[in-house]
Amino acid sequence: EQGTCLSYLVMAHNRAGTSDWRFGNVSNAVWNPTSERMVVDQVCVDNSDPATTVDNLQSSVSYDNGARKHTVTISWAWPDVDDEGPLTWNLYRAEVVLPSVTYMTPLRTGLQGAPGEVATFSEIESALSSSIKVERSYYYVLIPFDEVGNSDYLVREDNSIQVHVDDMFWDDPQNQPPREGCRDTNAENFDPDAVISDDSCTYAWDARLQNDLASGPFQQAGTVCIAVMILNLLMIPMLINKYKEVKVKIKRKRARKARSDEFEEFYD
Structure with a gap:
């Protein structure tokens, strides 16, 4: 149970099952030559989940007109070390409000820093389905873990923030x-x-x-399309007329061959 402190004693036994107290050791024990005794540092049970929150959790969305991509950035300040000891943090992202992230895959694991130090995390828009998308809302959540890995995975208000990715294309002066x-x-x-x-x-x-x-590239592509269209308008009628001429020639050739066959049958 929480708060229980204990130590482990390892002793030697002979084949008869009798303990030999001359040989053994105690967990976390150090020999004191003055008192000629073992000084034992007991181990206390820790199964409590940390409930620490970060400071000044903020978010921002920016747009790069050159890359035509949006970027989400969140920042926070690491809290002071309290009775729960040094902590590490996992970062999660969801598209709905969740009470817990127990079964989610974190974006980052093992995050930590000095108290008061500002940390940041950024995500850039991409074609991947797992990437952030325009006109969507996301919830970023930080979850603390203590030194032995205890965590309740609960989403706390001060450790979570909502970010809505607006389409910022028209906010750029060039657009x-x-x-x-x-x-x-x-x-x-x-x-x-x-x-x-x-x-x-x-x-x-x-x-x-x-x-x-x-834009120049668009105008060049339009010029090529118009040129191809004009060529089609000119070439298609020419090909149709050529097909008709060939068809008439084939018909005449077949008629001459038929008359030649009739004369041969007459003389035979």
């Missing part, structure tokens, strides 16, 4: 529509209805398409 016609009052195509209260612009439903149409 926003030009100021002309939106915030430039001197422009010929100025649209006052496009300006909202915070002096920013509302985006048209096809704004991303317009942004792609203005």
Whole structure:
């Protein structure tokens, strides 16, 4: 039971089963030459689960316009060492609120640090099904473990945080529509209805398409597609006419052969 302290004594026995007290040892014992006795450091049972929480658990979501990927970053400060002793931590991620993470696979294991030290963890969006995705919410949970591995795997409020990954594509200045016609009052195509209260612009439903149409690679691909389409319009009628000419020639050849066969039968 919790709080019980004990030690283990190992003694020698002869073949008759009699203990020989001259030979043996005690667990965690050290010989004291002054008192000529063994000083025993008892081992106390520890089956209590740590309930420590980290400090200042925070989260942030960022967007890299060059890589076109979102990144989730969480940070926290390691707590002071209390009566539960030095701890290690596992980090988990879920898409629903859970009371416990007993049967989940952790993202990281064995995390630890000096008291007050700030730790961070980041996840980058990717094509993998296990990766973070846009317009989804995630729950990151830290679970403490003591030196002997005790843990109740319970999700505590101060050790968990919710993160919602918003689509931040339009937040990048490079992806926003030009100021002309939106915030430039001197422009010929100025649209006052496009300006909202915070002096920013509302985006048209096809704004991303317009942004792609203005890019060089997209225009080059469009030029190639139009050229292929024109070639098809020119070549298909030519091939149809060629097919008709060949078909007529084959028909005439068959007719001449049929007449030749009739003359041969007549003379035979």
